[in-house]
Amino acid sequence: MQEHNSSLVIELSYSDLVIDVGVVTLGEDNRKKMQKTQKNEEREKVAQAACALLNSGGGVIRLEMANKDDHPVEPGLDLEASWRELIQSSDLHTFFETKQQGRCFYIFVKSWSREPFPEDSSTKPRICSSSSFLYCRSGTSALLMNSTEAFKFLKTKKRAAERRPVNEGAPPRKILTAVCHNISESDLAFHIFQRDRLEHGEILHLPESHLVEFKQFSTKNIEKYVKETIPKYISAFANGEGGYLFLGVEDKTKKVLGCVKENVNRDSLEKVIATAISKLPIFHFCSSKAHVGYETKIQDVFLEGELYSYFCVIRVKPFCCAVFAEAPISWMVKEKQVCKLTTEEWVEMTMDPDPLTFIFFPELTEDFESQLSLSSGPPLCKPVYSSKGLEHKEDLQQHLFPVPLGHLQYTPESLWKELCSEHEGLEELLSKEMRPFSRGILILSRSWAVDLNLPAKQGVICEALLIAEHSPPILHTILREQDMDGQRYCTNTALTLKQKLVNMGGYTKKVCVKTRVLCLSTKTHVEPLQGSAFPIDYPLSYSFANTLHMDAFLQSLAVVLLGFRSFLSDQLGCEILNLLTLQQYEIFSKNLCKSRELFVHGLPGSGKTIMAVKIMEKIRNMFHCEANRILYICENKPLQDFISKKNICQAVTRKAFMKEDFENIQHIIIDEAQNFRTENGDWYNKAKAITQREKDHPGILWIFLDYFQTSHLDCSGLPLLSAQYPREELTRVVRNADKIAYYLRDKLHEIRRKPPPNIPSMSLEMLPEVEWVRGVQGTLKIKKDLTRDQVVTYVTDTCRGLFERGYSPRDVAVLVSTQSEVEYYEYELLRAMRKKRIVQLSNAYDILGDHIVLDSVRRFSGLERNVVFGIHPKTADPAILPNLLACLASRAKQQLYILWLGDC
Template sequence: MYTCATYRNGQISRNLLNKSSDQHIHINKCTFGEQARNKMDKAKREQQRDVILQCVCALLNSGGGVISAGVENEDYDYCTMSLGEDMQIYLKSLLNPANIEDFIEFVPSGNALQMYVKSWCSHDNRARLCSVDSGLKERSGTSTLFIPPSGVLDFIKKKRQTLYSGPPAKKKWTQGDELIYQKAEQFYEKREARLGQILDFGESVNVEFKSFDSEKNLEKRLKENLPKYLSAFGNTKGGFLIIGVDDRSKTVVGCGRGMDAQTMEQMIQEICNRAQSRAFHLLDCARKEEWSVDCEVFEVMENSGEEPRYIVGFKVPAFCCAVFEDNPKCWHIENDAITLLDPRSWLEKIQLCDPGNELSSRFNKVLSLKDSPPQCRAVYSTQDITKLQERIFSVREENVLSRYIPQELQKYEKLLNIPPIQSRSGPGILIMSTSWAIDVNLPRNKSVICEALLISTDCYPTLFCWAEGDSPELWQYVNDTAFSLKQKLVNLAGYTGRLCVIPRLVNCQTGEVIQNETDGAPSYPDSYTLGHIEEVLALLRSLTIVVMSISSPLSDTLGCEFFNLLTEVQYTILSSYNGIRSLLIYGPPGSGKTLIAMEKIRRIKNSDNCEDTDILYLCENVGLRDFVRKQFICLCETRASFMKSPEETFSRVKHIIVDEGQNFRLEHGDWYKKANRLVRKMRSHTSSSGLPPLNSQNEAFLREVVRNSKEVFDAMLDLIHQIADNSKPEETAHFQDMVKNVTLSHSFRGKLIRRTNLPSVETEVVKIIRNLLQQGHSANDIAVLYSTKEELCKREYGVKKEKLPVQFGSVENVHQGVVVLDTIRRFSGLERNIVILVDPTVHSFQNEVGVNVLLSAFSRARIRLYVLQSKRSILTPRIPF
């Protein structure tokens, strides 16, 4: 869970640090102070500086942590000698335009210097990632310049303007640049040059000369220089690099004496191939142009019998996006190692920004990428995070420590009578939990009775765990939990202050805080304590995001997590309904039942230490089954395959989750009885209505629709009215209550479009898809649903034969970038931004549940719904418009 990187003899070795609640990097020996560093061997001085730079950069991009650097010079005093000028300069350049003190606090400790590094956060003039170097070059006049990390956003902005204004236009060049380009092109294509010839054109933004005539190791020089110029020309307007010409006199001098042309061509082509592999597209690039460099090698004429010399010319086209000279010098911590980000990943991360104003004006921006740590994504929700925090984790402003104690933990309240807690007078809050590990997606330790998180002024955030005994496993658990909680508060919930979470193990018999063997280590600086109520509330808002956050299948395609916070009702269901045999969760489509099912599976696994084979997820269609299978959290089967398999196949199953149960059929037998037999002595959880009588089940209700647009929701509500009016007597009150209480949690209108009496539905489907693609929608946005498999087989050819610029697929391919063509029932539980329903009818034997099927079909659309009817179509039952 933690990185411990140790620097010895010029190398960083990495190993797992088992006794820490933070990322801790050890550097064995380093020299500090101006005079001492000036006396060092240059190579060693640069090596130490680079190691410090790497470690600081990695922690800044990965949630922060601590660097412990052993001091090599015994007379060193930080207060009078500081770090040394070279380190100061490079750290300042790394953090530019911020001050070093904004992100790093230096504390001398014995024969070591502790560096407490807080997480990087973006800003108007700071990039998403902290980087030593961007690896990008560009041309300015006749100079080749590197693009600093702080200038990459402006570079990307200019590139985007080029992307949407047609190909790079030569008309933007000056007349002189245009003339020089034409003459360079003529020289390149003619492939003739005489030794001593003076060219009739010089250097410009599009032309660069290099002589290299005296180079003994031409290959080494080319490898060092070519990537720089290819990157610069590719990132600007393109141009020509001509090697073998003196840049001052414009005289042909040739290069590569003693080499043959074939060897040179092979060597240069290998360098060009490597350069071409570093061309990457921006996230929103629609061109996806290939980029390749042309090269010509030709012998210089009139050489008077000397060894042959050559001109090496490169014609570099302008690239629509970004060409890297080398990997960006940007480190982060991944899998317990300090890792260099590759150009593609770096470019993707650096581009992330908040979506447009349209989303911000309609939903609450819970977490913005502006001023957020590098790992964060923007979060939008229907809920105001401040009001949500005040309701869940309320803090009194007077000097009183508030307490949040769930009902099932109130019997343990007497455990809180320990000095570290009793001495706190607030303002702040003590939050008890059965297991904070479960809230941060870690397995619960059954030896721990309960836990409490203390967040209060004038103290470090502290995690208390009450347990019997003191073992390495318990210390590992409490450290794991504290570390994961700290990381999520920063990297998931966007907390930008200085942060640590101190783990404390408490003996539940004696009430004594057990001392950890690492307690003698230097403590965090005072700046890591919460200084005032505003800091407490800011941390609690981040904590609210952590506990309410969910791995949502509703993430949109805008680089943000959309509605990935639980509603209060969803959170209550997940945290309160524990230890019961069965639970039915009722709610209208779009209220998050599938989302709750998946989160419940994760919590059951962590709470009961279950294996994947202990939990069975059942649904009706293969698309939803395959989606949940890709989460790798449990066994997943359709209702049909479950019924066809012998019970011995599921002999290890202890928990069953049923999703979209209202769409289950009985043609293969009574699935509910079989499920009950499997878990007769276990617990059974369901995520939708199922089949048992309403009056015989534990129930929970979801009443807030978060997924669908208002136009789609209104049509769904009318169908729910029909279901209520036509239900069996014992179910009528249930559905009437749902109609009365269901609400939409936002005001985004969307569209619902009905087209009737169509002579050819297939033609209309093709027309709609083509228009949607022209509007900028992708295949991932669209699903075309038919009522039956027979209708699908009959009509899909009419859509596919038009050869639209997209691929089509079924629900099995729903996450592969295709337009889905399938049936309403098979698409149940899945969703797309845009759904096109074709002649939505139901089989005669389905009449009793016909409205339910149509309700399921309508609810699959998040934003826009098309209902298409051919002339022969008779809708059953009535469709609301």
């Protein structure tokens, strides 16, 4: 469906969404004197802007007052009434505040959320709308559902569709019969519908009801009248039990009048009706894809034996899902434009993501805990989950951004000291700026833009976000030299921060982010940059009232800074956010300019690949890199393909890396380096040489590895352990359920007791530091002395049971030791599964596909699935078997089945 853009203008020079609606007349008395057309146009413009901001994280409506009142004026009752319709509440102050500044009038709009309505939040839709254009029958009327009624109706239809058999698109038969002839009203209506002719003036002995509607042609332009009249009645009948619409009956007397034959062509009328109904927007929760069911009958009306007029009856069947009279009216800001939502977007955004839906996603209910509830969050929020046993956002906030009692705290303290030692005058500058504030926290960063996944700006010394009592948030950008583009940069960063706090962090209170740009000159004194004052004076409610207010803001900030798009998103088909652990965030927060080369040793399941992706995103923003300047190298083709689809870098295997020169590459990230080999050459020195081509501006070389998962006895090509400096360690294992983690722990201890000869024993000393995240129930089953046929039967039967419990094929991986075993089990498993009507198999190249993965343990390194079957894992040399088993176990998040053949 075509997307419609509004003519409203988004102002781009503010750190908030500001919509300019132009000239508007304000004040009740002034608006009463206006012409109706102009009054409606102005009200529509303001309502569009209000709706768009409510649905897009909040912002400001700016208008120019048409009236020249010197004294303060109120907007006007009709304008306020349109806002009440949007929020379905009389409590305007919760979402709207106004302020008059000279000839400008500002309407401050808080993001929509259901938080202020705890008593009925379950009945409130997730977005605001001017009109649902969903109709229902109420007695003898077709009533337009408001947003709340539409939300309830859609929830009922969705639940009915979920209970209905897959191929059944029609409503239950008992409802259909109500339309036909099991109810007396329908009997009479059906009898009239069946007739071929009527007499002019004939009385229809049939009352109007929820199944019957009478309308009289009230104009000579019959086709226009029909086109404009029937949509709401078709919608109302189809959304209920069906019914009959009689066109050509006088309402009060029930007399048949019809439409004079000279005013209408019967064939044309039938086409107009068919066209009008075919254009009605519909939305399916079920899989039927059925259209609106109806029948039209044009009947002859005779007067004194002569054909005088035509009578029309439309018989409407109940619809399985939802029928609209027109596309709903709701607006949102998309890519700096005010856009009207399509019907599909409107339904999807109106509906609450029911937590019960996640019973179909066991990985969420069993492995993760919710960090951000969507039941009261802003419209654009996504679900945020963390692994069970990890810190909640409240704990993360208290660790990273605790609000002190009675003073202003600078954090991180180490960065503050580092900045002050590097830049003379910086301490004096910020101390002077902070004098008015006695309680709060000043959060320093070398680049808040990079922290928010935006490009960095040259010449920025640092940035500081002030969160202080009795003040709104203020973002300070400190420049090295005067820069006319500094204010625009700071404004854009502040706007992004404000939007992410609401739409990603789930912040539901009133919020703005003011800006302050300062210049630390090369002289001994400091200067404020001219023109950095914020032009909009926000109400006091946008300032922090107390510590609880600040804590709530900082918890949303923690989600913004530590949140990342979960790998689960691609599997589930909806966007899910996870949070970095504190250990991961500390490494991610490193100053890349001072950590251009880094070795990151991470235990199995500690999130090395996630960190690799996050670091590449940071490199892209900090150094203004295109994807073709960043190279990701791994050993396995499936992992390379998985990273390639993220479009943040070039991704190659080690073998491919050794064949080309990569002249355009400046930064390199290496993953799963413990499994690299030197058979094709010295990959490490080649990577180092590439990243150090530009002597004055060397690139980034970060290497992620885990000696515990080494799968060979050859030379890896890694430098000596003593030369792997600087080095960081990820010792918090977050992936595996408890029983799998215990098994994995035993294997790691076994490796440490007797390491393979190619692994430096000192590299395994991190094991005592390991933290196992507990609390996730899982399954570990080890079966021995099986035949190949028994293995095939066990995998097939177990998968069938998993799928019946809500798991999908994309949850399962079957891993073997060699390629020849892959080929054998592919044939046998496919034959067994087809007998039980289970889905296809594929290798790990298509890791995101909806199928069971069948591949080798080595080629699945760096990837994961909820359920893993390991079939007779073996190696040519027994010394490496514990490593292979550790690698196998670490791939399974919830359930691990190790199946040994009888010859083991």
